[in-house]
Amino acid sequence: MSNPNSESSGKIFDAQVLRRLMVFMKPYRAKFYLLVGMTIVLGFLAPLRPYQIQITVDEYIAAGNYDGLLKMTVIMVVLLVVQSVLQYQHTYLSGWLGQSIIRDIRIKLYRHVLGLRLKFFDETQIGRLITRNISDVETLSDVFTEGLAAMAGDVLQLVFILILMFYTNWKLTLVSLSMLPLLLISTYVFKEKVKSSFNDVRSAVANLNSFVQEHITGMSIVQIFSAEQREYEKFKEINAVHRKENIRSVMYYSIYFPVAEVIGAIGTGLLVWYGGREVLHETVTLGTLIAFIMYIGMFFRPIRTIADRFNTLQLGIVSTDRIMKLLDNDEIIPDEGRYLPEKFAGEVRFDNVCFGYNPEHLILKNISFHVPAGSTTALVGATGAGKSSIINLLNRFYEIQSGDISIDGHNVREYSLDYLRAQIGVVLQDVFLFSGTIEYNITLGNPNISREKVLEAAELVGALPFIERLPNGLDYNVMERGATLSVGQRQLISFVRAMVYDPKIIILDEATSSVDSETEALIQAAIEKVMKGRTSIVIAHRLSTIQNAQQILVLDKGEIKERGTHETLLAAGGLYAQLHEMQYKELA
Incomplete structure (x- = not known):
């Protein structure tokens, strides 16, 4: 599996990646074929104008035929209107097609990300995922609006122009194309330089996204440790790299287009010199010379832009390659279970479970325990003992070895998987709230949870009084990460969130460790009501909160060292007794 953080661009032109991109075109095949047809027609219509002017000058103006001149003028105006209408339809359709396809890709990509294991997110920078879902997908729209269709139109136009020029x-x-090799060489050099520059720009954008996302999320840590100036200097360095890479790409453009313009002007000058001499010798008509001057302008213009369009296509291929690598990521939680029992008691059993986030370094070693339905089991141990890992495995956030x-x-x-997690309510120590109303953060948008059920759960937990004091109550906007609420209030909301789903298994992961004594008293009262008739697994550092548990498991370095009730473990004088004595001294 490829590194998810890799910014490698892969091949210069990857036909396989392009074919995979074309798969997303299938639902829009009819419109795509219509776009291809328009491209062909437009590629043919544009070169007709110089040919018509040649006929008009040589056969009607030179002969003084006013009626013929009028007829040709009408024909040219009609064709110009037709071309303008087709150009509008072509531009709109290519844009519509591009936006429709990137919408489908973005939906598929986000749906795929939702199903990835937590291990993937542990190893992948969030900023890079944002780049994949937004910047890289947005780049794909240019493939359709400025890349494939436009480049195909330019190539067709060049072919039709060459046919008409040689025919005339x-x-x-040959004189007109004498400067073509020089233009092609400069175009190739420009294409390679800009392609390399754009790859560096994409990497700089990803680095910038990652840095900003991480440091805004962790702004409290930055400010607590007075690291603002240091982080500011780091940001300046990353931003300077971003600026440098963008300026480098701008420099290539600023060099290439004047060079291409000069090459085109020299070619036009040679054509006027040679063609003018032929007109004076009466071997070439004036209309032919005028037509060729128009041809050469129309011929060199697409070549000047085709390199830019090619780079747009290359950027799209690079972005597609990165998106496909993400879609190919096999860190998907397998959801092949079909067992949906009508009754779910909640009896939990671990039998010789071994697990490690890195399989070579096990966090849990031969863990075995039984939690009878409706009983309470507490997990105790130092940080890193494996308590939270047990909870993650029960929810199938990770797979066991x-x-x-x-x-x-x-x-x-x-x-x-949906059924399993619906039966397990989890209240974490670090509560995450989304930007939105309190009701949304409780229901998470589930239409099956009524407001009455939310109010009932809030009253049960003891959160209703503080919710009612807030402006608009349940409709109060908590802002991102619940910044406008206290730690205790966020913790109470997480309890309500767990309760509205009416789970049969309740997991409390350090649920009262971050709240004040008054809020803890509220939560403890709610816990007693919530645990009644439910299987409960409690992780706690405060041993006073788990004295009534039917079973306490003491973990150390991934192994269960002791098990029993509060009284039996104290009497044993082992690790649990030592932890209890340490906490008693701290409180004394």
Whole structure:
């Protein structure tokens, strides 16, 4: 599997990646074929204008035929209107097609990301994922609006112009194209330089996104440790690299286009010199010379832009390659279970479970325990002992290396993932709230959860009084990450969030460690009501909160060292007793 943080661009032109991109075109094949047809017609219509002017000058103006002149003028105006209408339709359709396809890609990509294991997010910078979902996908729209269709139109136009030029006068054609090799060489050099520059720009953008996202999210840490100036200097360095790479790409443009303009002007000058001499010798008509001057302008213009369009296509291929690598990521949680029992008791069993975030370094070693339905089991141990890992495995956020995890006698893999997680309510120590109303943060947009159920759960937990004091109550906007609420209030909302789903298993992960004594008293009262009739697994540093648990497991370095009730473990005088004595001294 490729490194998800890689910014490598891959091949210069990857036909396989382009074919995979074309798969997203299938729902819009009819419109795509219509766009191709318009491209062909437009490529043919544009070169007709110089040919018509040649006929008009040589056959009607030179002969003084006013009626013929009027007829040709009408024909040219009609063709110009047709071309303008087609150009409008072509531009709109290519834009519509591009936006429709990137909408589909973005939806598929986001849906894929939602199903990835937490291990993937542990190893991948969030800023780079944002770049994949937004910047890289947006680049793909240019492939359709400025890349494929436009470049195909330019190539067709060049082919039709060459056919007409050789058909009219091959000598003038060779003179007109005398500067073409020089233009092609400069175009190739420009294309390679800009392609390299654009790849560096994309990497700089990804680095900038990652830095800004991480440091805005962790702004409280930056300010607590007075690191503002140091982080500011780091940002200036990253931003300077971003500026440097963009200026480098601008420099290539600023050199290439004047050079191309000069080459085109020299070619036009040679054509006027040679063609004018032929007109004076009466071997070439004036209309032919005028037509060729128009041809050469129309011929060199697409070549000057085709390099830019090619780079747009290359950027699209690079972005597509990165997006496809993300879509190909196999860190998907397998959801093949079909077991959906009508009754779910919540009996939990771990049998010889071994697990490590890195398989070579196990966090849990042969963990075995049984939690009877409706009972309370507490997990105790130092930081890093493996308590939270047990919770993550029960929810199937990660997959175990060996052993068996079952609920009600069935392996957790047998359950549908949605069904399994709907039966497990989790209250974490670090509560995450989305920007939105309190009601949304409780229901997470689930239409099956009524406001009455939310109010009932809030009252049960003891959160209703503080919610009612807020402006607009449940409709109060908590802002991003719940910045406008206290730690205790956010913790209470997370309890309500767990309760409205009416889970059969309740998991409390350090749920009261970050709240004040008054809020803790509220939560403890709610916990007693919530745990009644439910299987409960509690992780706690405060041993006073788990004295009534039917079973306490003491973990150390990924192994269960002791198990029993509060009284039996104290009497044993082991690790639990030492932890209890340490906390008693701290409180004394």
